[in-house]
Amino acid sequence: MLLIILTLALPAILLPLYGAVKKENGKERLSAYVAIASLLIALLEAPFELFLGPKGIWYYPTSLVSFDLISFFFSVTIIIVSLMAAVGSITTMQSDRNATVYYSLILFTVIGMILVSSTTDLLFLLVSWELMTVPTFVLVALKKRDRLSSEAAMKYFLAAALSAALILFGLSLAYGLTDSTSFYSLIYAFEHSSQSQLPAFLLTASLLASGFAVKMAIAPFHFWLPDALQGTFPQIGALLAAGSKKAGFAAALRIFVALLTTQQFIAFGLSWQLALGIVAAITITWGNLAALTQKKVSRMLAYSSIAQAGYITIGLAVQGTAGAALGIVGLLLHVLFHGVMKGSAFISIANMDDDVGLLNGLYKRSPGTALGFTISLFALAGMPPLNGFWSKLFLFVAAVQANMTWLAAIALVNSAIALAYYSYLAKRVYFEQPEQQSVQKEEKLDVLLVLAFAAIFIIITGLFPAPVLNPILSFLGL
């Protein structure tokens, strides 16, 4: 754990210093390479951390962090997505004065996300949460002369502040109830609470849940996402949509699953699975229907990622039922797979116009981008033989196993709706003739590299999901 953090923190701290001291050109590229190298090293370190750490999924030591399977999966996802974002912005950032700061901020937010996904203490969660969020404010606002960018940053800032405030409020209540801030003592206290304390516990849980939900962009807390993603660099959009949104799920998975499956809570008789299932169904449907009418690729992808968050929520909704194990499998798989495909879909915007109308005939201008973009789109739709099929399959199977066939049916119908707008984009890219006004954009090599990696990853894990699946299955004892 410490090793990964140090690998990322040192360059994160040193890069801005270097940028301040060094004046001549060339520092932009160098800082990109340093950031990429440190992310790669961190990626290699992750499996070692996993095998050195405690075995099993749920582990609540008294320490502040625990690097278990959940944190491993989320960390790997986050590192891969941020690698894609970092590699994809080499060309975009090569003449930007702020490049050193840009990469340093990416590294900081990655550290924050990794800590969020592995912390077991509420106070530490809040600190990591801010570490994850604050750098992204700056990143979203980096194009400071652009009005859309400023608006996006403002909206994002307000939404994030709301989310942090909710978490903080929940945290204070939890401390008042348990005299401690660790997850473990919260769950322990909850299990042994008296009937009169229950409302306070419920309030704590719902405050925390709402705080996470803002970040996860689950309906009805999703409004900030499309605006924020439209205004910023596509690479940062990728980082937000594919990476930091996921951190909310890690935190939710860690606290709520244990909290809500305690005897006390079951005795309370709230069917929270049903509630979460309804939230998931609304989120999926809302996201997909809204995406249908969008005119900007980034907004369409933002709404699609709201819908995808709904799919991941299915994995939470089946906890405490027969489908729990498969739900976790589907959730973790979808987090990783969706991270890669949404990341590559977003980053390909850097090589084309954001306007849906100007996508016409993209394959003639930029064949590589067109191919990578289309593969990510069909993966997002869950079409075999691409990897999105597997993660969705596990989530659907889990929903049926949990006796929520209606939820699986709604989710499946939504897959068909989602295919309508994904194939609409693919149709523009491949079938339509290019229009006069669409400008010739040069294909950036670094973006192509990212897309090629994503396409290979999507196809290989689509054909052979076992290498990714087997570790999860064996950890779950399946």
Next chain:
Amino acid sequence: MIFLPAAGGIAAYLLGRVKEEYSRYTAIAVSLAEVLLTLIAFAEVASSGIYSFMLQEDYTWVKGFVDFHLGLDGLGAPLLIIASSLTFLAAYGSSLEIQERKASYYSLLLLFLAASVGVFTSLNLILFYFFWDATLLPMFFFIGIWGGPNRKYAASKFLLFTYGGSVAMLLGFIILYFSVPSPSFDFISLMNQQVQPSIQLLVSLLTFIGFGVKLPVFPIHTWLPDAHVEAPTPISVLLAGLLLKLGGYGILRFNLQLFSYTAIHYALFFMAVGLVTMFYGAIVALRQSDMKRMVALTSINHMGFVLFGAFAGIAVAGSAAFGIAGSVFQMFNHAFAIGLMFTLTGVVKHTFNTRDMTVIKGMRFAMPRASIILILGALAAMAAPLYSSFLSEFMVIYSGILYSSWLWIAVLVPGITAAYMLWMLKRMVLSERDPALSYSDVSRSFAFYMFLFLVPLVILLVAPGLILSPVMTFVRSVSGGA
């Protein structure tokens, strides 16, 4: 067998980047090799004489959940031959229409073949679904990139209709998984387990939506005329000859074999849908002026026979040998007959620059060779006793009459088909010479190529046992030895 075309698809693309024509040669060579492979596999299934899944291969794909389980029986084997030989014929006949982006085209062609072979051989429901949906994307691009003027609309409509059906099917599979005593996606294991009748009915209906869209059945057929009309000729051949067979295969494999309780008790429902589809296809085809649209609707009409025959066969003891065998046979015959008709439509469009049957006159003067083939092909499509298509339609209708004597009305369908086919011949071929037309016949080799479509139909009229003997093992196993 799946691996060969899949690898060939990648090779075709890479070679095509070097020189465009190479990809075509690769596609022809690989599909010809696949024809031989499928013939060998077919011979092995046919010579065994008993019903079982032959040539099984089983690999763990996702531990304890989905196995890569393949096998071949008397139902899959004939369809496999259709898949490989039609792809071969389509690849060979593509040179006329496919002029741009050949590398992508031929590689998608082979990938489509790989996915279809996968569908006909998978013995795992998830694997089946995997291949099933993998056929959609190549077809989407075939229609959308190389299609006619309205291709974008047709491609999207095709994709959304069929994918909508697929998700219903997937939901059915998942429900089935949890409603058997020991949850499994494996076909053989599911065959040996009991399911509650009500759940079986639900699952059967859900999967029927999925297969019915592809077959297609009335009223979820509306994507088909658009897709066929807009698709380039070789792809129309594949759409009608192969893609529709996927639907027919699914219905026989799942709705008939796996959900046999529902099949027996609700046969009338499926038969009614089949009968409506038959009449709908025939009557609507009667009033088309676009030749390709007419041929496309003929497909709907013929696929109605498949549905009708299969369920008439299972509903009446003793008629399975006619009904079910007839419907498999019908699929086989239809693939070649309709493939030829689509090829001819392509020739007509290429020569006259229109497909309007009311405009084209005096084909026999301008294109004597093509006219002869057209007459022969039309006879095959209307099931004249010159070809095996006569046998299969006869078998299906006979089993219908065994079910209930008033189902003789099904005879009207080939009657109507004959009517519009002959009308087409009268208008296009046997009409007066059009002075504006100059002599522009197809080449001798292309005429020979088209003739290849008819060869299996003639052989099978004389010796239907070649196909029917392995099919009968399937029929006996489904109908309990009748």
